[in-house]
Amino acid sequence: MGAGGPRRGEGPPDGGWGWVVLGACFVVTGFAYGFPKAVSVFFRALMRDFGAGYSDTAWVSSIMLAMLYGTGPVSSILVTRFGCRPVMLVGGLLASAGMILASFATRLLELYLTAGVLTGLGLALNFQPSLIMLGLYFERRRPLANGLAAAGSPVFLSALSPLGQQLLERFGWRGGFLLLGGLLLHCCACGAVMRPPPGPGPRPRRDSAGDRAGDAPGEPEADGAGLQLREAPSRARPRRRLLDVAVCTDRAFAVYAVTKFLMALGLFVPAILLVNYAKDAGVPDTDAAFLLSIVGFVDIVARPACGALAGLARLRPHVPYLFSLALLANGLTDLSSARARSYGALVAFCVAFGLSYGMVGALQFEVLMAAVGAPRFPSALGLVLLLEAVAVLIGPPSAGRLVDALKNYEVIFYLAGSEVALAGVFMAVATNCCLRCAKAAPSGPGTEGGASDTEDAEAKGDSEPLPAVEEEPSNLEALEELSPRDGPMEPEVEAGPRLAAESV
DSSP: OOOOOOOOSSSOOSSTTHHHHHHHHHHHHHHHHHHHHHGGGGHHHHHHHHTOOHHHHHHHHHHHHHHHHHTHHHHHHHHHHHOHHHHHHHHHHHHHHHHHHHTTOOSHHHHIIIIIIIHHHHHHHHHHHHHHHHHHHOSTTHHHHHHHHHTHHHHHHHHHHHHHHHHHHHHHHHHHHHHHHHHTTHHHHHHHTOOOOOOSSOOOOBOTTSOBSSOOTTOEEEETTEEEEOOOOOSSOOOOOSSOGGGGGOHHHHHHHHHHHHHHHHSSHHHHHHHHHHHHTTOOHHHHHHHHHHHHHHHHHHHHHHHHHHTSTTTGGGHHHHHHHHHHHHHHHHHHTTTOOSHHHHHHHHHHHHHHHHHHHHHHHHHHHHHHOTTTHHHHHHHHHHHHHHHHHHHHHHHHHHHHHHOOSHHHHHHHHHHHHHHHHHHHHHHHHHHHHHHHSOOOTTOOOOHHHHHHHHHTOSSSOOOSOOOHHHHHHHHHTOOGGGOOOOSOOOSSTHHHHSOO
16 A cells, blocks of 8 residues: 555556556546536535525536646646555545535535535546556557546446435435545545556665666656656756646647647537527427436447547557547537437437547547657646636636527537537647658657657557667767766666666
8 A cells, every 4th residue: 555656667568457447447537527517416405405596506516627627737746746546545535525524514615615625626636646547557458448447427427416316315415415425435445456567677776866776768667756757867867847847848738738728618518508408499308308318328338439449550540630530520510400409400419429529538638648658647637637627617607608698509509619620620730730840850869759759659550568768879878978976887888678777
């Protein structure tokens, strides 16, 4: 139960204990995305007991989602400092404590602080480390693993909403919150299984300055201090950065961040307004509510299927384009269904929307992992979630205000579809431009691995993982140029695995 930071050796195992990690990630993803929406079944009871309106009560879910997305950089820093397993264990306790304390709340403000802030923070501290650990256990099967883990969102949403309704009817909202808090303790069990993947060879010792000796470039290593990045020896050894903000200068990351921001502005709007839109078109309440179930059922099948498809050898190097195609399909679905008024047309919209929505959910984190690589993925994920939090706070509330002002849902579907389609087009065009620039620019020995490096490596086939050390000449030159104050050196240094195994 020590520090559970990630550790990599020659490559991810792509199986073994990784399947247990995948199951834990499935559960954590389901809680992270499904729980804030499932809490909405208690809103009527909360409105009655506290004498509040729907908008005031809905802030419980909004704060929970804002904490889930907005605390991404905080989670990245904690994972880098302490490792994945301790952060997830603490997150599970916070999420459970928030709902348990909320069952004793006497004011809405207390609900905001407990169910909103505490539970939302706890879910965030579970969600991000689970994705980081999943990327360390899977390389060749990573698209399939991401698709299976993402399927937890629709599965748990379909299960938690009926469960919450049953708890509300039998025990009231206070008893329901108390029991849901106990259910969230499963996040601690998920965090307990997040042990680091095994790595060959002895761990390198630390020098007097606290840095690791003999580390190879680009390899993540962790011990009691959590996730660290191996860096090539240099004249001045830099301090370990808790949040690698320099990843923002990577062109592939910048393209992905802009795409995610545009996508988050409109992706969730149709699903939020779908039931009211159907009721406004004259669909009975029961049939209108069933439309969301159709989206969920299709989403459950689409996510693992798309993950398996993206893992094929011919499609793996082109995952960014597959992601842009999914975004474009989702946006065009919104645009073509803006005037759908009959129930049959709405069902067709739900099938197409659930399919494209599931593809987006299955590929979004796979694209980020391929763009920045495993060492920088924690920082990149935290920054992306922060941007997504801003977009989520802008998109759906703005759409609701437009509906109140215009009394027309068609404009909302046109606006949301245009934003998502624009995100897909931007992703495809910008990725193509970045690849052209990478091919035109001369590659130097000290170039860091970005999106082009990852895609070039994946283009060779996904039968073998990336080697631990790829550019020995530059590391040897760096070792030869070290000044005497950096410590004594071996008279002869061999290239290859000895660079990462021997101590300076």
